Amino acid sequence: MITSVKEVLDAIDQEKGHIEQLSSASKNVLITIVLDALAEQISIENAGYLALRELCHRGNVPIELLLLAHSLAQWVSCATIEELDGSFLDRAWELAPDNLRVLYAILEKQPNIEGDRNQRAFEHKIIDRILKLYPADPIATEASAILANSDESLPLDFINCLPNPLDDVDFTHLIEAVRK
Secondary structure, eight states, X not given: OXXXXXXXXXXXXXXXXXXXXXXXXXXXXXXXXXXXXXXXXXXXXXXXXXXXXXXXXXXXXXXXXHHHHHHHHTTOTTOOHHHHTTHHHHHHHHHOTTOXXXXXXXXXXXXXXXXXXXXXXXXXXXXXHHHHHOTTOHHHHHHHHHXXXXXXXXXXXXXXXXXXXXXXXXXXXXXXXXXX
8 A cells, every 4th residue: 555645646747657556545645635636736637636536436435526526527638538428427426316416417417419309308307306306496497497498408508507516515624524
């Protein structure tokens, strides 16, 4: 078990053996790397994302960290195809199918750009689930009205204005909780 943050960061910087280094790094080393990346003391592009990925793959992490990994996967160059396709989001949905953050992230991930009728049905399913769980949710209410008054799916400008599922999340606190 590697307990040196420097050893892992050096392997990542040299782009050799970093996967092995991360998989054998202690949880505390991974947490330190993620916290340093979030504090912008080191790069989120490689070290921060790769450490977060490893933490998420090891098991029991808060849903919000899976959503963070999903979000970061969309813009880092080291994400795998599965991660770009939403593997972290799928896992979050599997673990917390009624979580409002997860449901909005799912809507945001799959906008209906090509007019697919199956996509419209999917959006309806997600909006109906949100309204069942959170009947007074104003965004889901508006989305339901849009779907009811049109044969189209939700417009892209509406999807782009969905709440950020990561707003108001204290990642430092969450990650520190994983350490315990």
